[in-house]
Amino acid sequence: MRELEVVRPGPLALVQDLGRPGWSAVGVGRSGAADRGAYQLANRLLANPEGAAAVEVTLGGFDVAARGGDVWVAVTGAPVELRVGRRVVDPYAAVCVREGERLRLGVPKAGLRSYVAVRGGVDVPPVLGSRSRDVLAAIGPAPLVVGDRLPVGRPPRTYPQVDAVPVPVHDGDVALRVVRGPRDDWVRDADGLVRDRWTVSPHSDRVGMRLEGPPMRPAVPGRQLPSEGAYRGAVQVPPGGEPVVFLADHPVTGGYPVVGVVVDADVDRAAQARPGQSLRFRWI
């Protein structure tokens, strides 16, 4: 059986797919790749079926060896220097790692999360229909550690149609489009969200991207919102007033007002924003 042996996981390496929708009512969120577009692109480069599991690598440093045969891989998301054995190869392209060779990811200069897809998918056992690690619910394959062996699934019958695709830009200011509400009237001045410039906090993770900036004041101090359902992209304002943008592993319900929700197409961009990066919102 072909496997990828983890030599070094880097700061955080998690198996991810499209997540497990439909379990919110019992407290399990969807989870899945934080940057869904990058994850899906990696699978397309290998002609994998939609939803084949890949590895989400945060801030690079991931190092694996091919065992039991050659393994085709594609790396997308935050662009990293990539080495197969001693060769420097391109991300955003299908690459063959020969049996015994190592695939090593450098540290991205911009962006946060890179996706390592394998042709055939990472074939670990699914949990509630998904191979995604949900860091909040602590469900799904455990974070990868040295010595883990990731089984590689059977390759699909189809072959890739594209050799390589352009690398998107991940640096510069991040601008996110937001639908206002539903609880914009719970803060004194919801327009502060789009007027002020925010900085991505180092305390961000897959649960949420925390922002630093001028605190948003409650409309009525001390008033408590009954818990309500949450969704990826929700901009929640906790009592401290600095907003949090919910990402893949957000809680299924929350008790702080959501003043706006980032449009779905922009949430992937939010998931690639690095601590210290400058960020703006715009109502649509």
Next chain:
Amino acid sequence: MRVRPYGDRALILDLDDAGEVVSWVSAIREARLPGVADVVPAARTVLVAAADGTDVGALAAVLQHVEVDPGRGEAEPSAAEVRDDEIVIRVEYGGPDLGDVGELTGLGPDGVVAAHTATSWRVAFGGFAPGFAYLVGGDPRLQVPRRHTARTSVPSGAVGLAGEYSGIYPRPSPGGWQLIGTTDAVLWDLDRDPPALLRPGATVRFEAVRV
């Protein structure tokens, strides 16, 4: 019922009370709407996420035509009534906050136990952790605020009260609820189908274990 947009992929229904939430969740599930990816009940709202390829505007229009049975949320059987589908949770009362809750409510510890076990509770919604259920419909005298400071670790099986809710911690976690007892019921088990013991709409009765 009022529908508000929740971004461009979901809607949130503003409802009057927990009973209406239960009615709407049942109605949406039973209607088996093709464009629905997920339904998230909460205290006074239901969030409905659109499936890939479904427009939220179209989903909002479809929701206006869902038939809701208002009786679904009101099933609060009397103390004497026994229901087949009732889930019995055996509790060893005497948690660290039982005394405080006795004082806050004026019921005393024994009165709290009596009130907690006398009537049925209903699962309103989940959240917080896999298998955690917000139970409503209990004795209104048991409404107490959360603790001023949350505990950094609450053991698995701890039974708590907060606001209008009662709940059971499915696994060790931080928590701010007032703890009045413990149970050895398994709230969440991935090897069980379904994994959650308490699902929205279910009826729960607490039973005191003598030790």
